[in-house]
Amino acid sequence: MADCCLLRTDRDDRTRDDVLRPRDPGARSGYRGGCALTRLAIDCDPGNGVPGANIDDGLALALAVASPHVDLELVTTVAGNVPAAVGGGIAHRLFQQWDAQVPIVVGANRPLVADPGPWRRVLDRVGMSEEHRALWAGIPRPKPAGEPSEGAPEDAGLAAADALGRLVTCNPGQIVVVGIGPLTNIALAVETYPRFARDVAGIVVMGGAFAVAGRPIDTNFGYDPQAAQTVIASGAPLTVVPLDTTVTTMFTAADLERLRRIGSAMSSSLMQTVEPWLRYSAQTRGIRGFWLHDLLTVAMLIEPSIVTTSPARLTVSLDSEPHGVVRRETGGTGNPVTLVESVDNAGLLEVFFEALTPPRA
Numbered sequence: 001m002a003d004c005c006l007l008r009t010d011r012d013d014r015t016r017d018d019v020l021r022p023r024d025p026g027a028r029s030g031y032r033g034g035c036a037l038t039r040l041a042i043d044c045d046p047g048n049g050v051p052g053a054n055i056d057d058g059l060a061l062a063l064a065v066a067s068p069h070v071d072l073e074l075v076t077t078v079a080g081n082v083p084a085a086v087g088g089g090i091a092h093r094l095f096q097q098w099d100a101q102v103p104i105v106v107g108a109n110r111p112l113v114a115d116p117g118p119w120r121r122v123l124d125r126v127g128m129s130e131e132h133r134a135l136w137a138g139i140p141r142p143k144p145a146g147e148p149s150e151g152a153p154e155d156a157g158l159a160a161a162d163a164l165g166r167l168v169t170c171n172p173g174q175i176v177v178v179g180i181g182p183l184t185n186i187a188l189a190v191e192t193y194p195r196f197a198r199d200v201a202g203i204v205v206m207g208g209a210f211a212v213a214g215r216p217i218d219t220n221f222g223y224d225p226q227a228a229q230t231v232i233a234s235g236a237p238l239t240v241v242p243l244d245t246t247v248t249t250m251f252t253a254a255d256l257e258r259l260r261r262i263g264s265a266m267s268s269s270l271m272q273t274v275e276p277w278l279r280y281s282a283q284t285r286g287i288r289g290f291w292l293h294d295l296l297t298v299a300m301l302i303e304p305s306i307v308t309t310s311p312a313r314l315t316v317s318l319d320s321e322p323h324g325v326v327r328r329e330t331g332g333t334g335n336p337v338t339l340v341e342s343v344d345n346a347g348l349l350e351v352f353f354e355a356l357t358p359p360r361a
């Protein structure tokens with residue numbers, strides 16, 4: 001049990017008032033959102049600073065660090081948006097810039113079963129144009145952290161799975177796990193720690209696409225469909241934030257200007273990688289800015305009223321191509337989840353900006 005304590009950080013001595021508001025001493029009560037202090041672990045694949053890689057994980061991490069309603073106790077990284085070690089290096093750099101003391105554990109660098117090759121060719125932007133690559137000119141390339149697990153698939157990512165498993169099972173009913181990358185690490189924690197699904201206060205997952213034009217499958221479920229199905233079938237209290245909902249969000253140039261005006265260490269750090277991503281996203285997707293997929297998972301824990309939800313039963317296709325297609329089942333089959341059906345984008349942005357804006361002296 002002593003090992004569990006190693007994952008806790010004593011954050012009561014933080015002095016970052018120039019960046020963040022003071023902490024709310026509210027009671028710890030697990031997955032309730034609102035004014036309660038939510039103890040959180042985030043499993044992610046941050047791509048901030050990598051040309052063509054999404055930065056929404058970085059925004060989710062920033063909100064979790066900045067919000068007085070969240071105690072971010074652990075960050076694990078998984079291969080997806082970027083390789084697991086690159087994501088770990090990015091998280092390290094962001095936390096350095098933010099003066100955040102949060103343990104980071106690099107996890108699985110390949111899916112449980114699936115061949116990551118086809119996805120990697122897309123996600124690594126092999127054919128990216130020089131014009132687009134130039135959007136990231138002058139931004140230091142992230143350095144990978146640690147060594148990813150490159151062994152047999154069954155061995156991959158156990159460091160992160162162990163960290164998640166120990167934190168959750170040593171604190172039953174207390175820890176919410178947010179999964180905003182492929183679910184490899186979380187699935188390994190479910191498989192390695194039999195009490196994980198019972199002890200976790202809740203799992204909030206960004207993933208799944210039901211009816212998104214041109215996207216029959218989303219990256220997180222598609223990259224590791226076996227992991228997605230394992231987590232969905234785990235029996236843990238699970239909230240799924242599908243692509244259908246997150247593509248109704250938007251961060252525009254006006255929001256970028258609002259971020260710039262904050263002028264804090266955190267906002268300045270984010271600006272560096274959010275700006276090129278906004279231009280790239282607008283040019284390649286034909287939208288007014290970029291979607292806030294991962295940010296929504298953390299924001300809805302802080303302010304549940306920004307979303308509407310409904311109970312649903314889901315399965316992930318493993319028996320027909322393409323693997324990772326999520327299905328909403330009826331008639332008692334499938335695994336019960338809470339499905340996030342809609343989001344108030346203005347409310348989502350308000351949660352983000354309120355947390356990032358330093359309190360007035």
Ligand SMILES: [Ca+2]
Pocket residue numbers: 044045046056057081180181294
């Ligand atoms: Ca992500």
